[in-house]
Amino acid sequence: MQPIYSICFMCTVRCPIKVMVENDDIKLIEGNPHVDGIEGSICPKGAAGVSLLNDVERLKTPLIRTGPRGSGEWREASWEEALDYVADKLRETMDRYGARSIALTERSHLNSHISKTFMKALGSPNYFTHDSCCKGSLNTAFRSLTGYTDNEVGVDIPKARHIILYGRNYLESIELKAVKQLIKALENGTKLTYIDPRVTVTATKAHKYLMIRPGTDLALNYTLMHVIIKEGLYDREFVDRWVTGFEELKKFVQPFTPEWAERETGIPAREIIDLAREAGAAKPAVIFHYGYRSAHYTNEIYLRRSIIMLNALMGSIEAPGGIFFKKGAKDLGLKPLNKLTGQKLPEITEQRCDRAGTGKLPTPDPNHGVVQLLPQAILKEDPYPVKGLIVWRHDPLVSIPDYKTNKRAFDKLDFIVTIDIHFSETAWYSDVILPESIYLERGDSIQEVDGLKPSLFMRKPAVTPRYNTKPGWEIIKQLAERLNTGQYFPYNTLEDLWAYQLEGTGIRIKDFEEKGYVALSNKPIYWDRRDGLKLKTPSSKIEFVSSLLEKNGFPSFPEYEPVQPPAEGTFRLLIGRNVAHTHVSTQNNPLLNELMRENLLWINTGEAAKLGIQNGQMVRVTSSRGQETIRAYVTDLIHPEAVFMVHGFGRKVPAQTRCYNKGASDTMLQENISDMVGGSPALQHVHVTVQPA
Ligand SMILES: Nc1nc2c(c(=O)[nH]1)N[C@H]1C(S)=C(S)[C@@H](COP(=O)(O)OP(=O)(O)OC[C@H]3O[C@@H](n4cnc5c(=O)[nH]c(N)nc54)[C@H](O)[C@@H]3O)O[C@H]1N2
Numbered sequence: 037m038q039p040i041y042s043i044c045f046m047c048t049v050r051c052p053i054k055v056m057v058e059n060d061d062i063k064l065i066e067g068n069p070h071v072d073g074i075e076g077s078i079c080p081k082g083a084a085g086v087s088l089l090n091d092v093e094r095l096k097t098p099l100i101r102t103g104p105r106g107s108g109e110w111r112e113a114s115w116e117e118a119l120d121y122v123a124d125k126l127r128e129t130m131d132r133y134g135a136r137s138i139a140l141t142e143r144s145h146l147n148s149h150i151s152k153t154f155m156k157a158l159g160s161p162n163y164f165t166h167d168s169c170c171k172g173s174l175n176t177a178f179r180s181l182t183g184y185t186d187n188e189v190g191v192d193i194p195k196a197r198h199i200i201l202y203g204r205n206y207l208e209s210i211e212l213k214a215v216k217q218l219i220k221a222l223e224n225g226t227k228l229t230y231i232d233p234r235v236t237v238t239a240t241k242a243h244k245y246l247m248i249r250p251g252t253d254l255a256l257n258y259t260l261m262h263v264i265i266k267e268g269l270y271d272r273e274f275v276d277r278w279v280t281g282f283e284e285l286k287k288f289v290q291p292f293t294p295e296w297a298e299r300e301t302g303i304p305a306r307e308i309i310d311l312a313r314e315a316g317a318a319k320p321a322v323i324f325h326y327g328y329r330s331a332h333y334t335n336e337i338y339l340r341r342s343i344i345m346l347n348a349l350m351g352s353i354e355a356p357g358g359i360f361f362k363k364g365a366k367d368l369g370l371k372p373l374n375k376l377t378g379q380k381l382p383e384i385t386e387q388r389c390d391r392a393g394t395g396k397l398p399t400p401d402p403n404h405g406v407v408q409l410l411p412q413a414i415l416k417e418d419p420y421p422v423k424g425l426i427v428w429r430h431d432p433l434v435s436i437p438d439y440k441t442n443k444r445a446f447d448k449l450d451f452i453v454t455i456d457i458h459f460s461e462t463a464w465y466s467d468v469i470l471p472e473s474i475y476l477e478r479g480d481s482i483q484e485v486d487g488l489k490p491s492l493f494m495r496k497p498a499v500t501p502r503y504n505t506k507p508g509w510e511i512i513k514q515l516a517e518r519l520n521t522g523q524y525f526p527y528n529t530l531e532d533l534w535a536y537q538l539e540g541t542g543i544r545i546k547d548f549e550e551k552g553y554v555a556l557s558n559k560p561i562y563w564d565r566r567d568g569l570k571l572k573t574p575s576s577k578i579e580f581v582s583s584l585l586e587k588n589g590f591p592s593f594p595e596y597e598p599v600q601p602p603a604e605g606t607f608r609l610l611i612g613r614n615v616a617h618t619h620v621s622t623q624n625n626p627l628l629n630e631l632m633r634e635n636l637l638w639i640n641t642g643e644a645a646k647l648g649i650q651n652g653q654m655v656r657v658t659s660s661r662g663q664e665t666i667r668a669y670v671t672d673l674i675h676p677e678a679v680f681m682v683h684g685f686g687r688k689v690p691a692q693t694r695c696y697n698k699g700a701s702d703t704m705l706q707e708n709i710s711d712m713v714g715g716s717p718a719l720q721h722v723h724v725t726v727q728p729a
Pocket residue numbers: 045142143166169170171329428429430431432434435436437455456457458460461472473474475508611612618619620621622683702703706719
């Protein structure tokens with residue numbers, strides 16, 4: 037059997053894998069044993085890649101819609117015909133409404149430099165990623181304090197003495213390497229504090245679990261800062277050298293006493309004081325984890341800023357065991373990989389349809405856009421009509437809150453084309469579906485993984501495509517050629533694409549053969565904490581008083597506004613992940629479907645009793661946006677103000693027979709309301725009622 041080193045794509049964590057292949061068939065997928073921190077490990081979803089390869093319900097050939105949208109009436113088409121058809125439709129739309137009327141949305145991936153180039157070459161500013169719906173406010177929080185995005189920052193789990201997690205449910209919402217690091221660190225004596233309204237698997241491994249009232253983490257943090265400053269528990273030297281706005285923070289947090297926070301959060305004052313002292317004693321090897329999904333509430337940016345500020349107070353930034361800025365080829369004096377976006381491309385002067393980065397929405401990151409604002413932009417034709425939508429490796433219909441409104445917006449579009457591997461909800465509602473080969477059947481652009489020890493990784497095809505599918509980079513190039521912008525895509529084969537990226541780096545394609553990656557540095561690179569932090573803010577400091585916010589008219593320390601507690605008889609709807617599934621991608625995977633077929637509604641035992649709801653009974657969940665039916669999981673392990681469900685279920689595509697109509701959809705219930713300073717949707721803003729079904 038032949039090992040092929042590649043990169044998993046059952047979720048976007050992209051762990052390095054070893055694929056064992058015999059006669060063009062996959063026998064086993066394991067973690068890449070040569071990679072530190074992976075050492076052969078794989079998660080259930082990664083192992084189920086074989087089941088994806090053999091899934092008879094995935095997309096097999098290009099499809100053109102013949103009946104009404106969403107009717108499931110298609111005809112099969114050749115690639116030539118489908119690509120010609122898509123190019124004609126895009127051209128027609130652009131002729132009528134201009135290039136800006138075309139939007140492209142994707143979940144950022146290894147070929148994103150190709151899709152960005154495609155949009156720039158067309159002349160449209162409306163390139164979107166999923167980012168805002170995942171962690172837009174975290175991105176803005178980091179930029180407001182350091183000038184870097186959250187993507188450019190990491191956590192040094194192995195050397196940490198104390199880790200504090202705010203609903204960062206590492207052991208279910210996993211990144212494989214971090215899971216292994218965390219478990220090892222716990223064995224070596226690292227302390228773990230876990231804060232969540234719900235007892236997750238991660239909570240069960242913590243030294244201390246704090247059941248917080250949903251939406252009150254900001255109150256907890258202001259009080260932690262109050263205690264840390266009052267008791268002098270912070271790293272004075274670091275703060276003096278690197279922080280601006282400390283005096284303003286000190287004054288601001290003065291009124292937030294532990295007794296006040298106890299009333300707000302439900303966490304005893306004593307516990308809050310203890311946590312501040314324990315963190316102070318472990319500094320600077322302390323991580324107040326800034327989170328992964330940070331699309332929860334409308335004040336999200338201020339919560340994420342407060343977490344990052346706690347790290348600055350601990351002096352844990354760029355300290356071993358703290359949080360660090362990721363280093364890449366540039367930091368080593370090496371030439372980074374070439375990207376297509378590095379070419380001279382047409383200048384785009386049009387404003388984005390979501391207005392990200394401009395007057396009305398100045399702070400969210402225009403490089404990603406604020407995709408949950410796209411449905412309203414389409415519906416209102418404000419600031420101009422958006423009429424064509426290209427979707428690649430994204431399912432916006434169910435990944436943007438408020439399903440029914442999303443659908444109404446899609447109804448206003450003249451043309452939708454989706455590049456996917458499954459009948460996603462969006463694909464099902466499209467005019468044309470272009471099927472991509474799955475990650476085991478294709479190669480992609482080389483990945484630079486920045487970190488303390490930067491490396492390059494390569495996704496290689498392990499087997500030949502099972503159906504009439506193509507890699508996305510080829511699909512985009514062939515569309516570009518039909519739209520007279522082919523000159524920006526100077527490759528024909530995968531090897532050409534790799535060679536283009538590697539040109540001038542001194543690294544060769546064959547250097548990836550033996551281990552699947554090329555290490556750029558063997559020892560961790562830290563900047564000197566006394567004098568070498570390369571902060572990108574105007575002051576070159578960590579800006580507690582933020583230039584980005586203040587210059588755009590937003591306060592750095594707004595008055596604390598509690599999130600609205602649900603009225604009697606209603607609950608806040610919390611959402612999250614499960615270890616068996618990836619967002620909305622894997623519910624129909626034969627093996628993973630067997631592991632988890634439906635989601636459940638977690639509801640507190642006392643509350644369920646009041647409503648006459650038994651464990652396992654079907655219940656009706658109703659919000660201002662819709663109604664869903666789901667099985668109840670009655671438990672003491674959730675705060676009485678909240679109910680919880682795993683995202684990704686309640687699917688409406690009949691062709692996905694295994695997950696069709698199983699469980700409930702959070703998207704159907706959520707309101708599309710955003711933190712307009714940070715850019716994330718408040719996915720947990722909505723209140724619901726629950727009744728026996
Ligand atoms: N209501 C609600 N909305 C949410 C969330 C939530 O919990 N609830 N979570 C948010 C978060 S944290 C995130 S990260 C986003 C994720 O949002 P999405 O990116 O939309 O979700 P995914 O499940 O990662 O993938 C979307 C699509 O990619 C397709 N896909 C998978 N592999 C490939 C491939 O190789 N090629 C192609 N072309 N397609 C592929 C899948 O079939 C699926 O249709 O959703 C956000 N939105």
